[in-house]
Amino acid sequence: MIRLNENYQNLKDSYLFYNIAQKTKEYLEENPGKKLYRMGIGDVSLPLASAVCTALHTAVDDQSKKESFHGYMPECGAPSLRQTIADYYKKRNVKLSPEEVFVSSGASDELGDILDLFSKESTALIMEPAYPAYVDANIMAGRKIIHLPSGEANGFLPGPSAELDADLIYICSPNNPTGAVFTKEQLKEWVDFANERGAIIIFDAAYEAFIEENLPHSIFEIEGARSCAIEICSLSKTAGFTGTRVGYTVIPKDLERGGQNVNAMWVRNRTTKTNGVSYILQRGGAAVFTPEGQEQIHRNIAIYKNNAKVLMKVLDELGITYFGGKNAPYIWMKCPNGMGSWEFFDLLLREIQVVGTPGEGFGACGEGYFRFSTFGDPEDTKEAARRIKELLSK
Ligand code: MLT
Numbered sequence: 001m002i003r004l005n006e007n008y009q010n011l012k013d014s015y016l017f018y019n020i021a022q023k024t025k026e027y028l029e030e031n032p033g034k035k036l037y038r039m040g041i042g043d044v045s046l047p048l049a050s051a052v053c054t055a056l057h058t059a060v061d062d063q064s065k066k067e068s069f070h071g072y073m074p075e076c077g078a079p080s081l082r083q084t085i086a087d088y089y090k091k092r093n094v095k096l097s098p099e100e101v102f103v104s105s106g107a108s109d110e111l112g113d114i115l116d117l118f119s120k121e122s123t124a125l126i127m128e129p130a131y132p133a134y135v136d137a138n139i140m141a142g143r144k145i146i147h148l149p150s151g152e153a154n155g156f157l158p159g160p161s162a163e164l165d166a167d168l169i170y171i172c173s174p175n176n177p178t179g180a181v182f183t184k185e186q187l188k189e190w191v192d193f194a195n196e197r198g199a200i201i202i203f204d205a206a207y208e209a210f211i212e213e214n215l216p217h218s219i220f221e222i223e224g225a226r227s228c229a230i231e232i233c234s235l236s237k238t239a240g241f242t243g244t245r246v247g248y249t250v251i252p253k254d255l256e257r258g259g260q261n262v263n264a265m266w267v268r269n270r271t272t273k274t275n276g277v278s279y280i281l282q283r284g285g286a287a288v289f290t291p292e293g294q295e296q297i298h299r300n301i302a303i304y305k306n307n308a309k310v311l312m313k314v315l316d317e318l319g320i321t322y323f324g325g326k327n328a329p330y331i332w333m334k335c336p337n338g339m340g341s342w343e344f345f346d347l348l349l350r351e352i353q354v355v356g357t358p359g360e361g362f363g364a365c366g367e368g369y370f371r372f373s374t375f376g377d378p379e380d381t382k383e384a385a386r387r388i389k390e391l392l393s394k
Helices: 006-010 016-030 050-063 079-090 107-117 132-140 184-197 262-273 279-288 291-318 341-352 378-393
Strands: 101-104 123-128 144-149 168-172 200-204 229-234 247-250 322-324 330-334 369-373
Touching (some): 006 132, 016 341, 050 279, 050 291, 101 107, 107 132, 107 200, 107 262, 123 132, 168 184, 184 200, 279 291, 291 330
Parallel strands (some): 200 229
Antiparallel strands (some): 322 330
């Protein structure tokens, strides 16, 4: 009989966002017709930018004519889009060659797939609270995980220390779920630590476009990162591609371990395991980086940032401690009156029909906290904020 991957037995029964979806579905079955104010999963609510839609339509038309039709795309991405993304990094003074950029179908797929590159015996260091897919993907692969807790004392931005025995280091900045952002100095400590140990950093930059202060958007702004880091990014949150799926991964050509070149390994992996992102989607993705596309996506980001302001104002008025919201699309608040995070989830759902994400779902040290996504509809966010204020002022 075939043996299945027994590591799956070490996973929680179901994934965090699936759990939340089930709980809200049950609530709606018990309370038909109730309107929910959804600020749980970080899923965008605004439509794609018109520059993107025009490019997608044009690309569909291209596919309808023999002379402009495209079959399989280059597995690592269209050379023009790889160049466009490399150029995007220039504004941060990061020099990349197009061959160091890989077009992907989004960050979550890539965060799972990239683990193919590392030995099962390597140890993964995950700073918590953390996006739960980091943990689950490593459990599925049977990898040992070091959970590095963070908290209010270090602003949810833990630093390295000599006793951390890590080979693979996850850094998400701006952070999901806490919204905290590492400074250049803090990232430099991690880069030095990784280079000294021969470890590799997986830098999740999915929320870089939300940074408004003078903070690093890319790990490659840090000296020494080319020899120890991979960056995974996505257009999902930046440009509303959660349902469209385009992202990119940066692997410097200098990144080597044990005589193996990581960039070359990823080329080998992609050319074997994918047929590339479709022509149509790559054309849509390329439109994000045009001046018109940039202007339009930043208009949408400003709307989400206004949602954050609406929520932060209410939390300020209530005197509730929170993190994030300024340089990130998430607000990480302390549950009131010492409540547990699932208890608070139930209270908000049942009393005011607001859906958020319990902090415990991001790791044990997230217990007692609660995350709001600011990607919701602006009118719904205003109403949710009003309801939160009314409920918690009682
Ligand atoms: C989240 O809500 O944490 C994210 O949206 C989930 C994701 O990007 O997959």
